[in-house]
Amino acid sequence: MMDITKSGTFALGDRSVARVGYGAMQLAGRGAFGPPKDREQALEVLREAVAAGVNHIDTSDFYGPHTTNQLIREALYPYPDELVIVTKVGAFRGEDGSWLPAQAPAELVRGVHDNLRNLGVDVLEVVNLRVIEGNGMAPAEGSIEERFSALAELQRQGLIRHLGLSNATATQVEEAQTIAPVVCVQNQYNLVHRADDALIDTLAEEGIAYVPFFPLGGFNRLQSETLSAEAGQHGVSPMQIALAWLLARSPNILLIPGTSSVAHLQENLAVSGLPLSQDLLGRIGQASQQDAS
Template sequence: MEQHTTVTLGGDLTVGRIGYGAMRLTGEGLWGEYPDREHAIKLLREAVEAGVSLIDTADAYGPHTNEVLIREALHPYPEHVVIATKGGFVRGGPDLSAMEHDPSVIGAIGHPAYLKQSARLSARRLGVERIDLYYLHSGYATDVPFEDQVATLAQLREEGIIRHIGLSNVTPEQLRSARSIVEIAAVTGHFNVASRGEATLLEETVAGGSVFAPWQPVSLIPPGVATDTNGPEAVRQILAPIAEAHRVSVPQIALAWLLARSPEIVPIPATTSPEHLRDNLGAYDVTLTARELAAIDAVSPES
């Protein structure tokens, strides 16, 4: 790969700077099996053949079916491929739209026994003795202090169940607290051209030497804006002329902007389309000018 197209996780795992989020290879509402298993397996293999070396999953995706699918498609894993998974979320049903009214649909658990079981079962489903990168899926759990949850992952690392520790959906304060306990290799958060609410978390992450992996990196929907409003179109009006000038797609511009933002950013776009997969990887070849970067910077406020 060309310069700046790789990054090192935890000091010893070098991966490409555009990963693959496997979350959508599940059933409707992220529940159950992906309906076209053959297509999903082929897509995962194509991703690795195209140069993807970081694949992101979680035990909550399915639940469990996504990890099993990845094993079926890719095991034994090529030496350069890193599988990152997460634990600490539980699913009580398929209807994610009901979350606001029924907290039992999805929740966070931080009990040490649960996190230890989750990590071991993820390793079993993935077919590995040690998980390369294991995220605490949420900082929301209140059954156990956050610091105790991080300490549990640190213990799992000492026991050889996980290689590197990550954090997902946490605050900058939680990140600082976690770092006082153990080294954090990576942080995932919601950050893209239209949604900059976690800019502080991003800066805190990279300043401390960790990799930041934004999810939904090509979304053009600002926070609080429904998909049937003019919000996404307003963002697209800024990105589309830039894409046209480079003769590439709007998602490629969104990814190129993230790659230019920091050498420690590793977007993990999700797709079920081989065409979109290849298009996403084409962002490596896009170099934005200072004026273009400034125009995209102005699309959304940061906090």
């Protein structure tokens, strides 16, 4: 039996979760829109993840929309006591699959209720506010007081246990903390994109989880070749090395690699026990930054 706790655990709110979790985004159709290509396989992936010890699943009701939450409910309900399901609000999908902002307080409230209904729960364990400013693709400054306060009110009503942020700047994290406690931040971060280095360290000192998405995003050809060469020499996949580097980066980093394949799921979860040296991971990290310059 695979032991995904070899890389340790970290606090997510008042719960302790294995540092390798699962992201449900890829369970929906292409582009996280529409139904899965193979519904039975999607259900099997979820069940296999929990059977392997995953107790942190990341989702959102705008994946599909509604698809991933309905699959999670069908596969796993009634949920194991140790399972922490984290969702996010702040967007919706157009009929053409486009990603559209839903940042008004009323839209956020509606998003929370959509998640409650489709997951089949009375209380959501963690809700992240997906911050959309500027072009919406990368973190950009702008006050989130009204938006985060709307979620904090739902927390006071007992519909949400813990709050987090996604696609947020350090300033927005600080602003949110004046309104309600923040238990996690979910931003893009990987071997190449390290703009959040200082934020990760600050959050680690405060006992707040950092959840990176796109762990292989943004690689150029030279970086990909470097990663692939090292992976080949050590008998692992490039994705496994990238995930292992993230685990080694800071103890507050929680991984949520996603897949719709059981075999790929097992490969991702195996990263906890890979015998990769700190020297190797250091070389990979240094080479990725040099190749980017």
